Amino acid sequence: MVATMTHFVAGRLLQWWRARIPTREAVVVTAFIALLFELSYLAAFFVRGELLLRGSDSETILSTIGWVVGLKVALFYARGFCHRPWRAARFEDLNRLLRTATTGLLVLVAFNYFFAQVVRGVQIPRSVMLLDWVFTLIGVGGMQALARSVYEEIMPATPAGAERSVLFIDASPAGRQIALALPDMQPQRYFVAGLLDDDPDTYGATVGRSRVLGPVSMAATCAERLRVGEIVVRQDALYGPRLRALCDACAALDVRVRIAEDHSSADAAGRRATVKPIRIRDIELHDLLARPSAHLDDDDDRVTRLVADRCVLVTGAGGSVGAEICRQIVRFRPSRLVLVDRSEPGLFAIHRDVVERLDGAAIEVVPQLCDVGNADRMHALLAEHRPAVIVHAAAFKHVPLMERHPLEAVENNTLAAAALAELAAEHGVGTFISLSTDKAVHPTSLMGASKLVTERYLESLAGHSRTKFVAVRFGNVLGSSGSAVPIFADRLRRGLPLEITDPDVRRYFLTVDEAAQLILLAGAIGPRSGVYVLEMGEPLSIVDLVGSLAFVMHVPQHAVRIEYSGLRPGEKLTEDLFFADEVHEPTASPFVIRAHRPARPLAEVQGWIAELREALANGPEAAAARLMEVGGLAAGGAPRLVPADARGVRAS
Numbered sequence: 001m002v003a004t005m006t007h008f009v010a011g012r013l014l015q016w017w018r019a020r021i022p023t024r025e026a027v028v029v030t031a032f033i034a035l036l037f038e039l040s041y042l043a044a045f046f047v048r049g050e051l052l053l054r055g056s057d058s059e060t061i062l063s064t065i066g067w068v069v070g071l072k073v074a075l076f077y078a079r080g081f082c083h084r085p086w087r088a089a090r091f092e093d094l095n096r097l098l099r100t101a102t103t104g105l106l107v108l109v110a111f112n113y114f115f116a117q118v119v120r121g122v123q124i125p126r127s128v129m130l131l132d133w134v135f136t137l138i139g140v141g142g143m144q145a146l147a148r149s150v151y152e153e154i155m156p157a158t159p160a161g162a163e164r165s166v167l168f169i170d171a172s173p174a175g176r177q178i179a180l181a182l183p184d185m186q187p188q189r190y191f192v193a194g195l196l197d198d199d200p201d202t203y204g205a206t207v208g209r210s211r212v213l214g215p216v217s218m219a220a221t222c223a224e225r226l227r228v229g230e231i232v233v234r235q236d237a238l239y240g241p242r243l244r245a246l247c248d249a250c251a252a253l254d255v256r257v258r259i260a261e262d263h264s265s266a267d268a269a270g271r272r273a274t275v276k277p278i279r280i281r282d283i284e285l286h287d288l289l290a291r292p293s294a295h296l297d298d299d300d301d302r303v304t305r306l307v308a309d310r311c312v313l314v315t316g317a318g319g320s321v322g323a324e325i326c327r328q329i330v331r332f333r334p335s336r337l338v339l340v341d342r343s344e345p346g347l348f349a350i351h352r353d354v355v356e357r358l359d360g361a362a363i364e365v366v367p368q369l370c371d372v373g374n375a376d377r378m379h380a381l382l383a384e385h386r387p388a389v390i391v392h393a394a395a396f397k398h399v400p401l402m403e404r405h406p407l408e409a410v411e412n413n414t415l416a417a418a419a420l421a422e423l424a425a426e427h428g429v430g431t432f433i434s435l436s437t438d439k440a441v442h443p444t445s446l447m448g449a450s451k452l453v454t455e456r457y458l459e460s461l462a463g464h465s466r467t468k469f470v471a472v473r474f475g476n477v478l479g480s481s482g483s484a485v486p487i488f489a490d491r492l493r494r495g496l497p498l499e500i501t502d503p504d505v506r507r508y509f510l511t512v513d514e515a516a517q518l519i520l521l522a523g524a525i526g527p528r529s530g531v532y533v534l535e536m537g538e539p540l541s542i543v544d545l546v547g548s549l550a551f552v553m554h555v556p557q558h559a560v561r562i563e564y565s566g567l568r569p570g571e572k573l574t575e576d577l578f579f580a581d582e583v584h585e586p587t588a589s590p591f592v593i594r595a596h597r598p599a600r601p602l603a604e605v606q607g608w609i610a611e612l613r614e615a616l617a618n619g620p621e622a623a624a625a626r627l628m629e630v631g632g633l634a635a636g637g638a639p640r641l642v643p644a645d646a647r648g649v650r651a652s
Contacts, residue, residue, distance in 0.1 A: 048128055064122060169246075188280075233260065320480040336385065342394075433519060436454065439575060534593075
């Protein structure tokens with residue numbers, strides 16, 4: 001016990017001493033503070049003598065000034081005043097200054113009565129000690145305030161050379177690494193006038209030449225006081241409404257808000273291990289979504305085990321999501337990538353894009369112009385390439401178009417997917433990943449119903465096959481072909497009114513690159529088949545989305561005109577990501593959740609597929625009605641027959 005206590009005390013003393021080992025700056029501050037104490041002591045006699053230094057006081061001054069200054073310097077040194085930069089002084093330092101100066105006064109009183117008078121025969125007047133205490137507070141506190149004012153007011157306004165003065169938001173270890181790197185960026189160098197963070201533990205901490213000034217809510221105030229022209233935010237440190245609020249607050253001051261991207265990897269100590277250029281960019285639409293973007297590292301073990309040195313086949317490779325999936329797959333070095341699409345321009349474009357991204361990697365890229373609905377052709381492709389992984393991205397996804405084309409919805413979204421899944425099981429494919437949608441939850445549209453039946457079929461087939469079947473359910477994808485955002489952007493650019501179905505309509509959104517990455521992660525994250533749902537944050541109001549889009553396009557809000565057209569056939573005000581009876585099972589990633597409920601008997605689901613195949617021969621109305629009936633069964637409720645005329649179905 002005694003040894004333990006001795007070790008503890010010795011450790012604390014060693015820690016205290018190491019924190020106070022004199023540095024060059026500490027030596028300079030110590031010398032300066034000694035000069036301040038000499039001046040304050042002389043000023044005390046000067047004021048006591050009615051603004052005169054009396055000759056009668058000379059003996060007292062000469063015999064006491066040395067030990068008075070030495071005692072005060074030792075006390076202030078022990079309290080850390082000589083080690084912490086005065087430019088980083090805080091309100092708490094004033095309290096510490098008052099306590100230290102008062103302690104010094106009490107020690108001087110004790111020395112004055114028990115040492116000076118007895119040993120030296122000289123006594124310091126009580127009024128001098130009190131005045132010295134006052135001048136010590138004024139001198140040290142005033143110099144700290146002056147140092148902070150110069151550091152915050154003058155230096156940011158006059159950065160060295162061509163440096164641009166900025167505020168940086170995020171004082172986490174990752175944020176500090178970026179803040180330290182900004183002054184060395186080329187061709188534009190940045191002077192970080194200060195950092196902001198909502199973590200109180202970081203307040204007052206120094207980062208290079210800067211310090212953490214306070215919470216993010218002070219951004220506009222600090223920008224105006226420090227006269228900075230830009231605020232730089234570490235990517236994902238702020239997002240959604242908070243980032244938009246910051247932009248709105250700074251817009252009135254003509255202060256620009258930008259994003260710092262840093263994709264360097266870090267070692268165990270938090271240092272940047274692999275250095276990649278930091279990119280400072282403008283605010284983009286995905287920054288204003290309801291959650292930070294998800295990104296996979298190039299060396300993610302889970303996706304690497306799924307893809308590396310294997311043959312991967314992607315259907316719908318020419319589509320916006322399918323093409324991005326192909327780009328992401330190349331990062332993980334498959335042995336062969338088979339691109340399947342029935343669109344010649346789309347297939348040509350993605351093949352050329354992927355080949356240009358190989359960067360010398362030994363990856364065979366094979367374009368295949370093929371319709372996934374052609375079972376014989378797909379059977380031959382699988383026999384030829386023997387893929388270990390199939391990502392089935394080929395589908396029709398536009399709700400209003402599918403309401404007008406029910407035959408295509410059944411054929412392409414359900415029957416073709418079911419046939420390809422059966423071929424995957426027959427050819428021993430290891431993992432089959434199919435893209436689903438939030439519209440499959442309690443479907444009110446043909447597109448949603450077609451995807452739900454596919455989900456149920458894959459769940460049932462998984463119990464009778466060694467192939468791992470994964471359905472990935474997610475919401476709207478920003479920037480995908482035919483999505484609302486490019487249409488809104490085009491009309492904003494041309495100054496035309498924007499058509500929105502309803503002021504209360506809300507949707508889930510994610511970007512196309514994170515959708516592609518999370519789809520691969522969902523396929524790799526666990527050994528079990530099932531439905532995996534991407535975590536998408538809170539649904540976003542379409543009206544708010546338009547406002548955010550106008551903001552990033554620098555279109556004044558008063559110039560945005562919105563016209564409401566009413567919900568179209570098959571559309572809902574809000575979408576759901578889960579059925580009420582589904583169990584939410586967390587996975588190794590916070591962005592992927594497994595939605596589980598008992599699978600339907602395979603014979604029952606195969607019966608649905610057979611009924612849908614028969615309904616195609618009876619025309620669009622019969623196919624639409626039967627698909628919605630089966631969709632109701634797949635959802636776990638009673639069959640629902642939706643009249644064709646009520647759905648606006650026309651022959652395609």
